[in-house]
Amino acid sequence: MKTSLTHQLWTFPGGIHPPERKDLSNQVAIATLPLSSVYRVPIKQHSGAAGPIIVSPGDKVLRGQPLTAAELPGQLPVHAPTSGTIAKIGPGRVAHPSGLPDTLIEINADGADQRQTLEPIGDYQAFSAADLITRITAAGIAGLGGAGFPTAQKLNQQRPLEALIINGVECEPYITADDRLMREHALDICRGTMILLHIVNCERAILAIEDNKPEAVASFTAVLNEFPAIELRVIPTKYPSGGEKQLIQILTGRQVPSRGLPIDLGFLMQNVGTAYAVARAVEHGEVLDQRVVTVTGENVDKPGNYWVRLGTPVADLLAHTGFRAEPQQRVIMGGPMMGFTLPDLTVPIVKISNCVLVPSTQELEPAQTEMPCIRCGACADVCPAQLLPQQLQWLAKAKDYDGLEQQNLFDCIECGACAYVCPSEIPLVHYYRKAKAEVRTIAREKAQAEVARQRFEARKERLEREKQERLERHRQAAEARKKAQAEAQQQGAPNPQDAVQAAIARAKARKAALAAAKAKQEDDSSA
Amino acid sequence: MTFKLAASPHTHQKRSTQQVMRWVYLCMIPGIILHHYFFGAGVWLQMLLALIVGLSAEAIAVKLRGRSIRTVWRDHTTVVTALLLAVSIPSLAPWWVISIGMIFAIVVVKQVYGGVGQNLFNPAMAGYVVLLISFPVQMSSWPLATELAQQRVDLSTAASLIFSGYTPAGYSLEQLRMGVDGLTMATPLDALRNGLTAQFTTPEIFASQAIFGAVGGIGWGWLNLAWLAGGLILVQQRIISWHIPVGVLLGLAVPAAIFQLFNPDTSIPVSIHLLSGATMLGAFFIATDPVSAATSNRGRLWFGLLIGVLVFIIRSFGGYPDGMAFAVLLANMCVPIIDKYTQPIAYGHGGKS
Numbered sequence: 001m002k003t004s005l006t007h008q009l010w011t012f013p014g015g016i017h018p019p020e021r022k023d024l025s026n027q028v029a030i031a032t033l034p035l036s037s038v039y040r041v042p043i044k045q046h047s048g049a050a051g052p053i054i055v056s057p058g059d060k061v062l063r064g065q066p067l068t069a070a071e072l073p074g075q076l077p078v079h080a081p082t083s084g085t086i087a088k089i090g091p092g093r094v095a096h097p098s099g100l101p102d103t104l105i106e107i108n109a110d111g112a113d114q115r116q117t118l119e120p121i122g123d124y125q126a127f128s129a130a131d132l133i134t135r136i137t138a139a140g141i142a143g144l145g146g147a148g149f150p151t152a153q154k155l156n157q158q159r160p161l162e163a164l165i166i167n168g169v170e171c172e173p174y175i176t177a178d179d180r181l182m183r184e185h186a187l188d189i190c191r192g193t194m195i196l197l198h199i200v201n202c203e204r205a206i207l208a209i210e211d212n213k214p215e216a217v218a219s220f221t222a223v224l225n226e227f228p229a230i231e232l233r234v235i236p237t238k239y240p241s242g243g244e245k246q247l248i249q250i251l252t253g254r255q256v257p258s259r260g261l262p263i264d265l266g267f268l269m270q271n272v273g274t275a276y277a278v279a280r281a282v283e284h285g286e287v288l289d290q291r292v293v294t295v296t297g298e299n300v301d302k303p304g305n306y307w308v309r310l311g312t313p314v315a316d317l318l319a320h321t322g323f324r325a326e327p328q329q330r331v332i333m334g335g336p337m338m339g340f341t342l343p344d345l346t347v348p349i350v351k352i353s354n355c356v357l358v359p360s361t362q363e364l365e366p367a368q369t370e371m372p373c374i375r376c377g378a379c380a381d382v383c384p385a386q387l388l389p390q391q392l393q394w395l396a397k398a399k400d401y402d403g404l405e406q407q408n409l410f411d412c413i414e415c416g417a418c419a420y421v422c423p424s425e426i427p428l429v430h431y432y433r434k435a436k437a438e439v440r441t442i443a444r445e446k447a448q449a450e451v452a453r454q455r456f457e458a459r460k461e462r463l464e465r466e467k468q469e470r471l472e473r474h475r476q477a478a479e480a481r482k483k484a485q486a487e488a489q490q491q492g493a494p495n496p497q498d499a500v501q502a503a504i505a506r507a508k509a510r511k512a513a514l515a516a517a518k519a520k521q522e523d524d525s526s527a
Numbered sequence: 528m529t530f531k532l533a534a535s536p537h538t539h540q541k542r543s544t545q546q547v548m549r550w551v552y553l554c555m556i557p558g559i560i561l562h563h564y565f566f567g568a569g570v571w572l573q574m575l576l577a578l579i580v581g582l583s584a585e586a587i588a589v590k591l592r593g594r595s596i597r598t599v600w601r602d603h604t605t606v607v608t609a610l611l612l613a614v615s616i617p618s619l620a621p622w623w624v625i626s627i628g629m630i631f632a633i634v635v636v637k638q639v640y641g642g643v644g645q646n647l648f649n650p651a652m653a654g655y656v657v658l659l660i661s662f663p664v665q666m667s668s669w670p671l672a673t674e675l676a677q678q679r680v681d682l683s684t685a686a687s688l689i690f691s692g693y694t695p696a697g698y699s700l701e702q703l704r705m706g707v708d709g710l711t712m713a714t715p716l717d718a719l720r721n722g723l724t725a726q727f728t729t730p731e732i733f734a735s736q737a738i739f740g741a742v743g744g745i746g747w748g749w750l751n752l753a754w755l756a757g758g759l760i761l762v763q764q765r766i767i768s769w770h771i772p773v774g775v776l777l778g779l780a781v782p783a784a785i786f787q788l789f790n791p792d793t794s795i796p797v798s799i800h801l802l803s804g805a806t807m808l809g810a811f812f813i814a815t816d817p818v819s820a821a822t823s824n825r826g827r828l829w830f831g832l833l834i835g836v837l838v839f840i841i842r843s844f845g846g847y848p849d850g851m852a853f854a855v856l857l858a859n860m861c862v863p864i865i866d867k868y869t870q871p872i873a874y875g876h877g878g879k880s
Binding site for chain 1: 531537547817
């Protein structure tokens, strides 16, 4: 196993080179957004369950104070982004493609921005992995690359690691949040990486950066001689190199088994932003209450990267950056390949929001009408998962779920490369998402039906068993009675049967006597 | 204010189906020009007729199906079908030949199956086969390459022949097909086929017929090179992948070379196979029709090989001098099974972790 990570780089099949447009937003340093008056903090900002709310309306909170608790594995706390008063707790629109509401905690800022921090940990090596994982959970850290999986849960594995991979690829066009963070905070990212290595008890970290970010590479080469455990790999620019599975293939030439995890190959991947957040949480006691967000697109005057407190409404962010809406404006949270459009601007920035993109119609032309598939196969040529997107599309439209399963629908990473090249402008990813949801629904319904069936059969069995038991009890009771009688007879007691016979005999005798008397009377009267 | 909602990705490479098709017919230009040079102006009239009949037939079919004509015409697939059929048939064939072929190709082969993307068979080749079976005389009456003919076929001669059957001077097509020596002449593949059937050896046939002056036969060799040139541009522009053309050419050349090696006197030479008849047109422009071809690149290679081998078999042992159209249709039928056995191994399914 130790042989698979050499300096050699591999490639993954397919991939595309869409216009990057990164220079639109990576020219200036990360700026800080002025405080908002109202923050809307969703209680669920990671992939997993929300923790229970531990504040109530009217409470005064400080910046960094937890608003929810993490009681069960998979739960993560969210924190107040500034000091103020809890205005209300209730449903509101959150950053989710569905546009469905979720519970938000609304905070009226008091403007003082008073902060509370956790106790800084000076020498992390003196602490156990368990203690540090507790700290990372308390700081509310989730994977900042996009998926938002709780970092503590990912670190909390017992299997040996070959290497920790730090993902600084940022392959999605337009987004430069990680790029700027790497340029400006390379040292903190390295320190975070060392803490992560200590936690997972591993001695080797690979930092991967795409070769379109030479400045980020330069800032690391300046500090990396202090960190011999961290190796830098500059990989060729191609979308989607930053996908977890694709990056592992690039670095090792190996594939994560379908439905498996990188840990199955001895790897663990964390985003550079996550490593930074870990360093801040451990060494400075700062919880995750802000992140770098790229604001870009031709319809903002001041594109760039901003430190944005979690819970800041997108409206405030765009107002500060000089947003000019055009008719049919799209506001995209995330990048042009995998981001989703927002229905309105009340949606708050959360842990996984890395970009807000407001393109003009000219730069990102809206999708045209879908034309029929001509089976040109351009989609299959670019698919990094080696699927046949056009076959999946026919099967998805035909709702052939077995066929979709056979064509490995669930290995699709929804990168959008197929839809990007499709000459018929078929929204392929949209069809796959829908089909996946349908397959999941069917599986869930099947599971529910199975549970119902099992319950029904268990009940039927129980009733039958109870009936049999009842009959058996009756039989046993009858036998016991008979036995008792027989025993009693043996001991000289009168047979109850004899008593009955005697009673019958008595009755017959009485009848006979009556009949005789009657006959005698008749004889007398007739005489 | 509310905003426009859209599904990701929000960016799109600007190459539409229409642009793909436009590349295909732009790359046909060298072939069409040489076609004109060697076989006269008839090809222009055939293309015009094919376009008019094809687009009209499509409009009626689409209207009957209750769809929008504009969106169907917009993809330009019918233009490509029309041009391919027009250059495949003899350029002085009567007007009703191309008309019947186009109506069959567009209405029966394409629209009845549900329009572009749904047809099982290559429309141009299905139309061609219908014509070949129904009208064998008209479909094998290729005009003589200009260098051998007594008179050039200009536009008015071609129009007159196509619409009335006679030139303005009163010659019939048969008379025009007489060579300098006053004999009716066949295409190179025809001549070889007839000669070999009549127990002549290949060198004897070459020596006896004036049509074999150049590689692949006079006219035909250059025409095939022109289709090859256009086809290479298509590959270079990534309009088509190399798999199908390479498959077709290998599938044809390898068995042909083996036979030539062992039976040089009774087999068609590889050079004639590759540079005569419909070989290059078929390999680069016809077999590469994505709709009716295999899906994966590996499948496309097999699909191409199958076509090449079938062309070789039909030319060597079958009842027709050329077999591209039959080979393509037979391979179209095999596409589902090719697809089934050439599905690429998806990420993470390789077994070697």
